[in-house]
Amino acid sequence: MAKQVQTLNTGPNYKQIYHDFIAAKCPDKKESVKAFLSKDSLSLSDVLKINQIIFFDGSSENQKFKSYDKQAIFEILQYQKKHQLNNRQLAAHFKLSRNTVSKWKRIFLI
Template identity: 45%
Template sequence: MPDYKKIYTDILNTRFPHKKKECKSLLNKEVLSHLDVIDLNTIIFGAVTAESWKFSKRHRSYNQDTIIEILQYQKNNKLSNSQLASHYRLSRNTVARWKKLFVI
């Protein structure tokens, strides 16, 4: 697994030193989850365009811990599958399939 902490620290030091304060809380974590990496990427590089979103969506994968964290977020915030899918930019079918696989 890549050392995302080091990668994003280097990016911040070389290209975006003015954004260090915004990312400090995430980078101080012992281990970064996949959701933390997505949040860091959004903070540093800003919102993605529709074209780049389509490309990156095809190459995205989630591990079991991240899926369970997403489903736990749904449960804690009492969201429907559609609301959760919209929040994380997933398909409703993906959320439904995850709920069948990882009953929490």
């Protein structure tokens, strides 16, 4: 019998996803995101900046179904503390719902 190797699910590999997407859909933006994709790992702010560069049309429809892991949520909440933003300002900055920010604070900061 062959042994099965279990791999840990560490989340999406954003570098590979963006690399493949840019190569297939918009090779003209490769130079714009080259600095981000050369990093060993991408932070939440890197992912958001790359999204802004690639999908700059400003349409909220593209950002309708976003999901965040715990690390990303904590990074967003730390950003709020660092920059002394209220929930409305944070929600506007990251294009979130104020209710989402309130829910995260209620769940993770209690």
